[in-house]
Amino acid sequence: GCPGSCRLAALKSPAVECGLGIVVTPGAEFFVRIWGARGSIACPGPDFVRYGGNTACLEVRCGGRVFILDAGTGLRNLGIMLDQSGPVDADILFTHSHLDHIGGLPFFTSAFLKGNVFRVWSGHLGGKATMRDVIARLMSSPLFPVPLEIFQAELAFNDFVPGDTLTFAPDISVRTTALNHPQGAVGYRFDYGGKSICYITDTEHRPGELDQNILELVRDADVMIYDACYTDEEFPNFVGWGHSTWQEGVRLSDAAGVKTLALFHHDPSHTDEKMDVILQQACERRPGTVAAFEGLTITP
Numbered sequence: 001g002c003p004g005s006c007r008l009a010a011l012k013s014p015a016v017e018c019g020l021g022i023v024v025t026p027g028a029e030f031f032v033r034i035w036g037a038r039g040s041i042a043c044p045g046p047d048f049v050r051y052g053g054n055t056a057c058l059e060v061r062c063g064g065r066v067f068i069l070d071a072g073t074g075l076r077n078l079g080i081m082l083d084q085s086g087p088v089d090a091d092i093l094f095t096h097s098h099l100d101h102i103g104g105l106p107f108f109t110s111a112f113l114k115g116n117v118f119r120v121w122s123g124h125l126g127g128k129a130t131m132r133d134v135i136a137r138l139m140s141s142p143l144f145p146v147p148l149e150i151f152q153a154e155l156a157f158n159d160f161v162p163g164d165t166l167t168f169a170p171d172i173s174v175r176t177t178a179l180n181h182p183q184g185a186v187g188y189r190f191d192y193g194g195k196s197i198c199y200i201t202d203t204e205h206r207p208g209e210l211d212q213n214i215l216e217l218v219r220d221a222d223v224m225i226y227d228a229c230y231t232d233e234e235f236p237n238f239v240g241w242g243h244s245t246w247q248e249g250v251r252l253s254d255a256a257g258v259k260t261l262a263l264f265h266h267d268p269s270h271t272d273e274k275m276d277v278i279l280q281q282a283c284e285r286r287p288g289t290v291a292a293f294e295g296l297t298i299t300p
Contacts, residue, residue: 030192031299032199032223033059036074037292039201039229039243039265040100047271052294055100056265058199058225062172062192066090069188069199074294075104083109088116088153091168095202096124096185097134106139106146116153123160123176124184132157162186177213179203181242189217195300196220198258201227201265204241205248210255219256222300225292226252228263231278246278250286262298263291 036042036054043053055072068078068090082088088110095101110116122131132155136148160166162178172192179185180203187200198218205211218224229243246263253261263282266275275291282289290296 028299029061029063030190030195030197031061031297032197032225033061033298034074034292034294034296035059035078036070036072036104037264037266037294037296038072038100039227039267041268042073042100042103043268047273050272050293051266051275051291054294055103056095056201057104060190060197062168062190065168065172067190068092070095070101070201071105071108072100072102073104073107076107076109077294079107079109079111083113088113088118090117091119091121093174093188094120094122094124094131095179095187095199096181096183097122097131098183098202101202102134102138105135106144111151111153111155114152117156118153119156119158121158121160121166123162123164123186125159126184127159130157130159175217177217179213180205180211182240185242187214187217189221195222197222197298197300198224200224202242203227203244204239205244207235210252214252215256218252218258221256221258223260223262223298224249224253224256224258225262225264227265228278228282228291229265229267234267246282246289247285250282250289253286259288260298260300261286261289262296263289266291 036057038053038055042055054074056070057072057074057078058069059078060067120131139148162176164176166174175189177187179187185202189198198221200214226249227244228246228249230238230245232245232247235245249261279291
């Protein structure tokens with residue numbers, strides 16, 4: 001069973017305070033930090049305090065290299081933090097371009113600062129458009145008051161094909177795979193220093209059939225951050241919406257030998273109270289499972 005400490009009720013910083021086996025090492029060379037864990041739409045309010053209401057945004061550090069995964073509303077707070085430490089040089093990797101994964105971009109203060117450099121990577125558009133096209137459309141009349149050109153940072157846009165391996169340095173490898181999501185999405189695996197962090201969100205499983213693309217990508221990973229938008233009980237009502245369940249995350253983790261499963265892309269209807277129950281059940285099925293919340297830092 002799951003120790004009582006797995007239940008996160010009334011804890012402001014649950015994974016740090018309840019001893020779930022997450023090791024956060026000061027000065028760590030390789031880690032992932034959550035800036036937004038919510039899916040579909042941001043949901044502020046008193047029922048969304050412990051896990052947060054900002055949409056998808058992660059920060060991955062590999063030595064001195066900075067990676068930003070998705071640009072949901074959590075990106076705004078990440079930008080504020082980055083700006084405090086001087087010029088920013090980072091790679092932004094998108095899973096896809098639905099609004100909850102790009103909506104923070106127009107409010108990303110680091111992009112407004114001359115001298116900052118961002119390399120943007122996407123593999124889901126299939127040559128039909130570029131991420132520059134997508135962002136320019138988002139920041140255009142009548143949707144937004146100022147255009148993409150307001151950004152003073154240097155932006156470089158790069159396309160790849162899902163399945164490609166992106167090599168950012170001799171010791172930083174990022175493998176990719178296609179996910180099952182409307183209009184496409186991409187999953188990522190970072191390998192650095194003999195450890196691995198996988199980011200698998202916005203993917204819909206087929207009941208009774210483990211996704212072979214995901215299994216191959218996450219095999220023996222130290223950390224898998226997974227789309228746990230629904231429960232298995234809720235899932236039949238949302239077939240075709242492009243999301244998965246915490247139970248499928250457990251099944252994939254068990255089959256692939258993943259060490260730590262982190263539940264992600266929490267549904268807007270899943271309040272803190274509901275998330276506490278989901279995490280309790282997930283811990284009972286797979287001790288050591290965590291639920292992503294804003295500020296959570298995982299060092300593999």
